[in-house]
Amino acid sequence: MTAEHASTSTAAPGAAPSVEPAKPAPRLEPRAMLKRLEAECPVFRDCKPLALKIDNSIIERFPDFERKTLRIALRMHTASTRYLKAVERNAQRFDLDGNPVGEVTEEQRVHASTTLKERFAAAAKQQREKREAEEAERRKQEKLQQLVSRFGR
Template sequence: MILCRSLNVPGSGMTSTLQAISPRELLKILSAKYSVFREWQPLAIGIDKQLIAQHPEFAAKHIRTALLIHTRALPYFRNMAKATARFGLDGAEAGEVTEQQRAHATEQIKEIQRKRNEARRAAEEAEKARKAEELRQQKLQMLVSKFKGNPD
């Protein structure tokens, strides 16, 4: 949960405090405001400083946490793997994506896919084990009921 700091509006005598939001909710706000987030474009180096300057209502630590989540997501890595340019908040080019950065993104995509495949296989194995246990319990119940009906 992210807590926003109070925003003092100089000269107005007003202080407003935004409600607590999660990093994902902060990302929704950023996505609604900036197309670079919606389109998963490679972000300019130092974009955190731009966001902090433009959004004093959010703590710098919370903006960086939201950026971390965004830049470690599969759609972001997919775009990084094929991109040549980085973009600022205004959507203008703001630097380049190096070959090393594209290679890193490709490695991350493979790692995410490997982990997802492992998780899927583990879930399938767990489901098989659950079904086998269910079948075993049914057979056991059948045996119990069979022998219950035969008093010797």
């Protein structure tokens, strides 16, 4: 028997079958984590201010979540405009089940409000600059068209 055939032959009768190592569960991406949290946790679904140190509760309830990826997902969630608006107008923080567990301080509300104002101001400035650039391009095209009509043959 060649070495090639020996490696593909079956085990002897009565021998224990070889067990392949279990494949690790596929790693969840931050957006997939957020979708799962929204589906299973009222505090995410309703976009309420999160309890402080909620990452520990999430890891307990979802042991398949990687802590590093969870932090990225939480950063995405808490930086969202929707979440900042919720912090700005709520006085309570909530656990995973939507139960009040703490308060949003005035400093935290002010920070959320300031962040939103800066974000909206930056978006408005960007829109204004875009409109101005489009207007400048339109005027340039008009002038070129006038020159072509005046000097073109």
